[in-house]
Amino acid sequence: EKLRVGLLFGGQSGEHEVSITSAKAIASALSQNSRYDLQPFYIQKDGLWCNPTKSQAVLQQTQAEPSASSNSQVIQWQLPIEANQIDVWFPVLHGPNGEDGTVQGLLQLMQKPYVGNGVLASAVGMDKILMKSLFAQAGLAQVKYVALSRWQWQQEPESWGEYIETELGYPCFVKPSNLGSSVGISKVRDLAQLEVAIASAIGYDSRIIVEQGVTAREIECAVLGNDQPQASIVGEITYKSDFYDYETKYTAGMAELIIPANLPSEVIEAVQAMSVKAFQTLAGSGLARVDFFYVESTATVLINEINTLPGFTALSMYPKLWEYSGIPFADLCDRLIDLALEKSS
Ligand code: ADP
Ligand code: MG
Ligand code: MG
Incomplete structure (x- = not known):
């Protein structure tokens, strides 16, 4: 059968x-x-x-x-x-x-x-505000941020603007809490831009997050498993644009995947350990891709986000990382199906 x-x-x-x-x-x-x-x-x-x-x-x-x-x-x-x-x-x-x-x-x-994550991990992974407060709880290093609602912003935009400036400085990143693919995200360099960016982000979601901008390399790691999740080898995304925005993500040739990332072994180990920890913090199952910022000047690894259903084309980072870790694409699909059956039994 x-x-x-x-x-x-x-x-x-x-x-x-x-x-x-x-x-x-x-x-x-x-x-x-x-x-x-x-x-x-x-x-x-x-x-x-x-x-x-x-x-x-x-x-x-x-x-x-x-x-x-x-x-x-x-x-x-x-x-x-x-x-x-x-x-x-x-x-x-x-x-x-x-x-x-x-x-x-x-x-x-x-x-x-x-296949993949359940209701809880999926919902929390999609919501940057909840995701980040759980990461903080788990002791995972990340950028400084301010979370606020559309309603809060509209009550007193001046004081929020002032607060964000002093807390985070520039550049900072304004994001809708619940979205992906860089949609609704702006990088801002002054108060006027901040106001425009927030006006845009609150059009996508009733809750937004503003993050301190870092100058960093973008590192990604794949996780596979249920109760004993494994981390893959680590990859890097490089591009020439200002940041990894929608156009850079989805225009062929604008971004490059480098596998394995050329990083000191202690950084790779930290990324892998943090990936598994992030996955377990959200009660993940099946798969996830965990994304990081590596600030080279201070040798600091910061977690950016977890993606609970990462891109899965033949050229996507998630399957590529496993391919280089010894699990070809078709075997990866088999494993995911087995993990789904195992979880439900
Ligand atoms: P999404 O879930 O839409 O992918 P991200 O939070 O990953 O949103 O942000 C998209 C991109 O924006 C990142 O890959 C990075 O290039 C840039 N970015 C986001 N936040 C920061 C930050 N705090 N500092 C520097 N770059 C950032
Ligand atoms: Mg995302
Ligand atoms: Mg991202």
Whole structure:
């Protein structure tokens, strides 16, 4: 009896296209293994789920952009009937309504095992304010930051501006609390820019975070496992832009992955230990990519964030790090499915 794997991809976030590319890579790996009966489920940009036949067509399209979703007619949200027969789900959705625990909650209610993090780790990992307060609690070094709500800012913007300036100085980074892919993030150098950046960030989320800017190398580490998570070898991202913004992330050739990162062994060990600690702090399961700033002038490692459903294309950092650590892409998919089954048993 084959294991029916429900591959969930697409989704409503800004990372829709990345998700399709990730799903194509995973589908081609899984379909090479006779153990699996692959059932794809494509979630359109409007949030509607497609059945496996239609979803398969999206996976086979060569262009990045899938055909436009359903027209203006009102269709009620429903699960395709085939979803009832899935043995294990493999969600490859990034950002809000995918990486943040919402889909994980649905799969949990369906009483089926699923790859990756549960509701709690997914929700906390997506929310920078909660994530950072737990990291602080766990003693993980990170940049100084100020968290505030849209309402708080609107009450007294002058005093917040003054407070942020004295607490953090410039440059600082303004971010919506719940987002990814650098969407809504600005680097600011004075009060006028700070005000514009906050006005922009509060358009994306009702809570925002402002961080002290550091001049640092960007280091990433992959984690795999449930109760005994393992850290991969460590990679570095380099680019010529001002920071690792949306355009740099998703324009071919604008950023380079360096694996393994050229770092002193004690820095690598610190990154790996902090990655496992961050994963365990959030009660992670399955996988995560943990991102760091390495401030070379002071040899300091600061944790930036954890991504509970990292990019999973054949060229993405997460699978590449495991490939270089001795686990090829297809084996990594197998391990993740085994970890999902193990967790639910
Ligand atoms: P996302 O979850 O959207 O990836 P990040 O917090 O990772 O958001 O920020 C995106 C990028 O912005 C980082 O990879 C880095 O290039 C830059 N950045 C963010 N915060 C800081 C900071 N405090 N100091 C320096 N650079 C930062
Ligand atoms: Mg992120
Ligand atoms: Mg990031």
